[in-house]
Amino acid sequence: MLTIPCPWCGDRHESEFFCGGAYEKARPARPETLSDEAWVDYVTVSPNPAGPLVERWWHQRGCGLWFFLERDTLTHDIRPLFDGEDHEPR
Amino acid sequence: MRQRYSIFSLARNALGFHRNWQRVWRSPPLRDAYDVVIVGAGGHGLAAAYYLAHNHGVTDVAVLDRGWLGGGNIARNTVTIRSNYLRDESIPFFAKSVELYKGLSRELNYNLMFSQRGMIDVVQTYPRLRDLTRRMLAMDIHGSTYRRISVAEVRRRIPPLTGGGPDARMPIIAAMVHPDAAVARHDAVAWGLARAADSYGVALHQNTPVRSLLRGPHGGISGVETERGTIRANKVAVAVSGHTTTITETAGLRLPLKSYNLSAFVSEPVKPLINVVVNCPDIGVYLSQSDKGELVVGGETDPQQSFRRGIKEAVFEDAAAAMLDLFPSFKRLKLLRQWGGCLDFAHDASPIVSATDIPGLFVSAGWWGGFKAVPVGGLTLAHLIATGRPHPLIEPFSLKRFERLEFILESGTTSTR
Numbered sequence: 216m217l218t219i220p221c222p223w224c225g226d227r228h229e230s231e232f233f234c235g236g237a238y239e240k241a242r243p244a245r246p247e248t249l250s251d252e253a254w255v256d257y258v259t260v261s262p263n264p265a266g267p268l269v270e271r272w273w274h275q276r277g278c279g280l281w282f283f284l285e286r287d288t289l290t291h292d293i294r295p296l297f298d299g300e301d302h303e304p305r
Numbered sequence: 306m307r308q309r310y311s312i313f314s315l316a317r318n319a320l321g322f323h324r325n326w327q328r329v330w331r332s333p334p335l336r337d338a339y340d341v342v343i344v345g346a347g348g349h350g351l352a353a354a355y356y357l358a359h360n361h362g363v364t365d366v367a368v369l370d371r372g373w374l375g376g377g378n379i380a381r382n383t384v385t386i387r388s389n390y391l392r393d394e395s396i397p398f399f400a401k402s403v404e405l406y407k408g409l410s411r412e413l414n415y416n417l418m419f420s421q422r423g424m425i426d427v428v429q430t431y432p433r434l435r436d437l438t439r440r441m442l443a444m445d446i447h448g449s450t451y452r453r454i455s456v457a458e459v460r461r462r463i464p465p466l467t468g469g470g471p472d473a474r475m476p477i478i479a480a481m482v483h484p485d486a487a488v489a490r491h492d493a494v495a496w497g498l499a500r501a502a503d504s505y506g507v508a509l510h511q512n513t514p515v516r517s518l519l520r521g522p523h524g525g526i527s528g529v530e531t532e533r534g535t536i537r538a539n540k541v542a543v544a545v546s547g548h549t550t551t552i553t554e555t556a557g558l559r560l561p562l563k564s565y566n567l568s569a570f571v572s573e574p575v576k577p578l579i580n581v582v583v584n585c586p587d588i589g590v591y592l593s594q595s596d597k598g599e600l601v602v603g604g605e606t607d608p609q610q611s612f613r614r615g616i617k618e619a620v621f622e623d624a625a626a627a628m629l630d631l632f633p634s635f636k637r638l639k640l641l642r643q644w645g646g647c648l649d650f651a652h653d654a655s656p657i658v659s660a661t662d663i664p665g666l667f668v669s670a671g672w673w674g675g676f677k678a679v680p681v682g683g684l685t686l687a688h689l690i691a692t693g694r695p696h697p698l699i700e701p702f703s704l705k706r707f708e709r710l711e712f713i714l715e716s717g718t719t720s721t722r
Contacts, residue, residue: 216619229619234609237563252708259561259652259707263550265612288564288612 217286220295223278235271237261238283265289269296307504309414329496330374330503335510335533339367341690342529342538344515344552346370348379348676349669350544351498352683353690355413358505360684361691366507367538369531371514375495378546378675381614381646383569383603385582385593386677387424387486388449391440392713394701395655396447398681401698403485405680415497417489418596422581424486425459427466427631429475429587437481454480465578468631475587475630486582488593494679517555518543518666526556526665540690542667544682547612547647549670556663561652561707562670566607568616568645570624572638574598588627600638602628607645616645648673653712658685659695659703668704 217229239262243249249257262268267287274280283296308314308327318326341357343350346368357363370377386406388399403421410417428434441451459480460466469477499509514532518541521527528537543552547564574597584591589605604624607617621643629636651657651671656678658669669686672678685699695703701713 216617237610255708255710256559258710260559261561261563263563263610263649265548265551265564268610270609286609288610291611291613 217291217293219272219274220284220293221274221277221280222282222295223280224274227274227277231274231276233273233275235273235281237263238269238271267292267294310416329500330509332511333508335513335536336367336508337535338528338537339508340365340538341367341540341542342536343368343542343544344529345377345543345545346374346495346499346509346511347377347544347546348494348498348679349672349682349686350542351495351502352679353542353544353669353686354502354507354509354683355498355505356684356687357691358502358507361687363687363691364506366502367510367536368502368507369510369513369515369529369536371512373511374499374509375492378646378648379491379495379679381569381644382491382674382676383591383593383601384488384491384595384676385424385486385591385674386419386489387483387582388677389424389426389440389444389451389481389483389486390715391443392655392715393443393447394713395715396444396449398698398702399678400447400449400485401684402678402681403487405684406487406489409494409497409680413497413501415493415500417493417497419487419489420596421485421487422593424483424582424584425454425462426481426483427459427463427469427477427583427585427587428479428481429469429477429585431478433587434479441481450485451481451483454482456480462581463579463583465632465634466583468629468633473630477631488582488595490596491676494676498679498683515552518552518663520556520663524663526663538665540665540667542669542686542690544669544686546670546672546675547649549649549668553661553666553668556666558661558663558666560657560668560670560704562649562657563610564612564647564649565609566611566613566615566617566645567603567648567674568607568620568624568643569601569603570616570621570640570643571595571602572600572635572640575600575638585627585631588630590624590627590631592628599641600635612647614645614647616643648675652707653714654716655713656682656702657704658682658689658699659705660689660693661704 582593685696688696
């Protein structure tokens with residue numbers, strides 16, 4: 216069981232959370248201006264490192280906050296990455 | 306085959322006190338160039354090497370593995386072979402795999418302990434029943450069998466299934482039978498394919514981790530850099546399951562794959578109790594009984610991306626609790642071993658067997674539970690490597706499908722069986 220640091224509630228059990236998946240870059244502001252290749256790449260390809268990975272997590276069964284953290288896919292080491300205002304990782 | 310196995314070879318070697326058995330495969334010295342290099346001596350890599358030699362006469366092939374042969378995901382699965390898929394592209398592909406498996410023991414002269422015992426899906430919710438009925442109708446079109454049986458019939462066929470009664474939180478409402486489903490001995494699949502490939506002259510190199518892929522001056526693949534030196538080859542196939550992106554990214558190729566950890570565990574051996582593969586998709590657990598009598602139990606995946614090979618306590622606990630809901634008598638079974646594998650999952654949950662943007666580089670990935678597809682995955686990858694064109698069965702599964710967003714959506718049929 217992982218202990219997930221929720222920015223609002225503090226350390227809570229993993230079972231309260233939903234992992235929203237890897238985060239690499241913000242959704243393009245104007246998708247219609249992208250080339251097809253760039254859009255397909257944004258939609259289908261996400262980072263898959265054997266090591267630290269930035270993820271979005273949702274405290275679904277808690278305060279409902281979406282936030283960022285960095286988790287190592289080999290060791291499960293977790294580092295909080297929350298910047299309350301703009302909801303982008305630091 | 307230097308040494309064929311039969312009742313006579315067994316008797317002859319018994320009389321010789323088993324001192325004259327030959328090595329099952331050679332360990333040739335590593336050369337610095339091959340026609341084809343296959344990265345990963347797991348099920349798919351070995352099957353591709355075997356079919357390259359057997360069907361296409363390509364024998365200057367090296368299969369490299371970072372560990373020992375058959376020590377990766379081919380040793381870390383729950384040995385289920387099935388073809389109950391949903392899409393028109395998937396069903397014939399996986400049905401072909403079951404068909405190849407049937408003849409493989411004889412073809413390889415190696416007992417794979419293939420046992421076509423069938424699989425029963427225990428249904429506990431109406432949305433699931435509707436979904437499986439849809440799969441039944443899709444499979445009917447392609448001649449793969451799936452049919453519905455009553456609750457009384459499923460309890461007759463699986464005597465220890467005593468939970469899930471009318472008063473349970475999730476009562477059993479029906480079951481589906483997939484008679485084509487089977488199990489086979491995972492080690493035997495790896496060893497049998499390795500032995501057959503070796504007999505054609507394929508070089509198997511264990512403990513040879515690949516650090517990176519090398520590209521030539523025109524961008525095409527020119528070989529691989531290993532911890533034992535550089536190996537030149539104009540054709541390189543990557544069949545390394547969860548570590549596909551780790552390898553391909555060394556050549557600058559990003560793929561729509563994510564790696565996850567899937568785990569399983571076995572109980573102590575007990576007398577014959579269950580003679581089918583039992584899958585309970587609504588509560589997320591499946592099990593079968595091995596020839597040794599152990600119950601082999603698998604659960605859901607770890608929900609986040611992971612390259613770990615362990616088993617996470619929360620996942621393990623969920624699977625065990627789910628199993629006890631339906632099989633309360635298993636409460637006193639002791640669990641002996643547990644394991645996890647790192648496997649990869651494509652964006653649409655279907656496999657990828659494809660050439661890539663890098664000339665000479667082929668990938669076989671996204672198998673999720675790849676054990677069921679070992680023969681057909683190898684057959685089609687070998688065809689692609691040897692001829693440069695995709696095998697008709699695998700044509701829809703190329704990387705091109707992502708460019709056109711022509712997904713073969715199998716989430717739900719791949720992951721939760």
